[in-house]
Amino acid sequence: MSSAGSTQNWRQARGPFALLFGAPALWLALFFLVPLGIVWAYSFGRPTGLTDIAISGTLSNYVRASSPVYLGIFAKSIGFAALTTFLCLIIGFPIALVITFASERGKALLLLAIMLPFWTNLLIRTYALMAMLRTEGYVNTSLGWLGIGPLPLLHNNFAVTLGLVYVNLPFLVLPLYSALDRLDRSLLEASLDLGAGHWRTIREIVIPLALPGILSGLLITFIPALGSYLTPDLLGGPDSQRIANVVERQFKRANDWPFGAALSFILMYLTFICIAGQGLIARRRERALAA
Amino acid sequence: MSNREPKGPLDYARSTPLRLWVAMVLLFLYLPLAALVAFSFNESKRNIVWTGFTTAWYGKVFDDSDLITAFANSLTIAALSTIVSLVLGAMIAVALWRFRFPFKPLVDGLVALPIVVPEICMGVAMLVFFSRVLPWPTDLPWPLDLGSIVIAHISFSFPFVAVIVRARLASFNRELEEAAKDLGAGEWRAFFDVLVPHMRPALIAGALLAFTLSLDDFVITFFTAGPDTVTFPVKVYSMVRFSVTPEVNAASTLLMSLTVVLTIIGLKMQGKDMAKAGNG
Numbered sequence: 001m002s003s004a005g006s007t008q009n010w011r012q013a014r015g016p017f018a019l020l021f022g023a024p025a026l027w028l029a030l031f032f033l034v035p036l037g038i039v040w041a042y043s044f045g046r047p048t049g050l051t052d053i054a055i056s057g058t059l060s061n062y063v064r065a066s067s068p069v070y071l072g073i074f075a076k077s078i079g080f081a082a083l084t085t086f087l088c089l090i091i092g093f094p095i096a097l098v099i100t101f102a103s104e105r106g107k108a109l110l111l112l113a114i115m116l117p118f119w120t121n122l123l124i125r126t127y128a129l130m131a132m133l134r135t136e137g138y139v140n141t142s143l144g145w146l147g148i149g150p151l152p153l154l155h156n157n158f159a160v161t162l163g164l165v166y167v168n169l170p171f172l173v174l175p176l177y178s179a180l181d182r183l184d185r186s187l188l189e190a191s192l193d194l195g196a197g198h199w200r201t202i203r204e205i206v207i208p209l210a211l212p213g214i215l216s217g218l219l220i221t222f223i224p225a226l227g228s229y230l231t232p233d234l235l236g237g238p239d240s241q242r243i244a245n246v247v248e249r250q251f252k253r254a255n256d257w258p259f260g261a262a263l264s265f266i267l268m269y270l271t272f273i274c275i276a277g278q279g280l281i282a283r284r285r286e287r288a289l290a291a
Numbered sequence: 292m293s294n295r296e297p298k299g300p301l302d303y304a305r306s307t308p309l310r311l312w313v314a315m316v317l318l319f320l321y322l323p324l325a326a327l328v329a330f331s332f333n334e335s336k337r338n339i340v341w342t343g344f345t346t347a348w349y350g351k352v353f354d355d356s357d358l359i360t361a362f363a364n365s366l367t368i369a370a371l372s373t374i375v376s377l378v379l380g381a382m383i384a385v386a387l388w389r390f391r392f393p394f395k396p397l398v399d400g401l402v403a404l405p406i407v408v409p410e411i412c413m414g415v416a417m418l419v420f421f422s423r424v425l426p427w428p429t430d431l432p433w434p435l436d437l438g439s440i441v442i443a444h445i446s447f448s449f450p451f452v453a454v455i456v457r458a459r460l461a462s463f464n465r466e467l468e469e470a471a472k473d474l475g476a477g478e479w480r481a482f483f484d485v486l487v488p489h490m491r492p493a494l495i496a497g498a499l500l501a502f503t504l505s506l507d508d509f510v511i512t513f514f515t516a517g518p519d520t521v522t523f524p525v526k527v528y529s530m531v532r533f534s535v536t537p538e539v540n541a542a543s544t545l546l547m548s549l550t551v552v553l554t555i556i557g558l559k560m561q562g563k564d565m566a567k568a569g570n571g
Contacts, residue, residue, distance in 0.1 A: 037423075040413070097303045100303070101302060132322075192301070
């Protein structure tokens, strides 16, 4: 963060400022804010023909979005995103701990091992999971040799949750690792020297101190899980519709753009609420520490 | 190495249960991918039982002109999107780092917005934009017909570049730039000879990320693309919907190898730059 003293007032260098600022700002406005603005405007309209939309300022799309059917889908999306995030935390925390206390070489190798699947195409990873979970997939074939199954592993909420954990785990491990890596190790040693066990040290020293990092890790796992489209689409069944899948249906098959627009903006507001909530907790904590 | 030293209280990396846990999770992460690669060499079309080694599926991939077109489209889109994202991202990062101007916090937030907006929201926004405001002509020659997808990809990629470059700029010693100017370098010289070399590692990391994001994107492309422009993920998606065949495995293996090679090149280049920066 640069202080005000070292930044230059834009008036003193209008030319360079306009040159640097103009193109990206224009791009952002034209190819991001305008499209979002149109969708926002559509959310207050209604379809008047096959392709025509009258923006009448109606709230009927939002009223429809708060009917029990759609509230149920929102609740399910939030609930399963929370479950995914929780599972990622349970699975990822020990890994972050090991990476933090590994040797330099081990650290680099483990980080690479966690990151490599993350750089792999999402569709390919999802496809790889499908091949594992299908009725005649590897898992069920192996279970079959043991005389078990076949189990219904694909096209249900179990598969969606497993898929979301599979693709989002690196998102959580990296911020967790960077939070744990910044901890003052002498505090942990002191706690262990004074007779607290490992569990107690983790619960009462590590987690409170690393909380801001843990929270931001939870946030960047929760947000993509909440808005995920591909994973529920390919791994889910009729019972696994998430917000994003309903939005897609409104825009593609159902052709009710205004309603889809309203749903997609509710998803966006939910995302913003999560970010604001995390920011608020972090700021309150800073103030508490300063006081 | 350090294995002979007595185990310290904080040696979580050498605790057996934790090591087992890491091994299990890595197995969970890699087993599906390993199976995918292995069965791209399997003779049987049924993709479950190993019947013998073959490279026939790769031959089939190279004969599948639709798949090759989709692959070429994806690489072209990723290359174009990366170049523009790099320029736009670096520009806005320098502008935000260097200048004070009205509504700066707002601009700061807006630049970060494409990073947090759910993909599906951005996808439908692009669908609406390119069907109502700026209908992209469908009969353009290649690669102009990919224009709408490239534009969409730049919009979600350049903010990532901006974040990475800005983090790097925070460690820049402004006196270097002043020294260059004192020694007679103009704005341009100072910018390209002092600031840009300092940004280099961030530019490499940003380019790598932008390229991968573009190559990886399915949702936004799915909404932006017309019926005639198909990218690799969109093509694989339609293949996967129909059936699971070893041909998809072979195509996926090729893309995965490309990603691994790119990642390693990127890490190597960054490593070299970091080493240089450390000495300088």
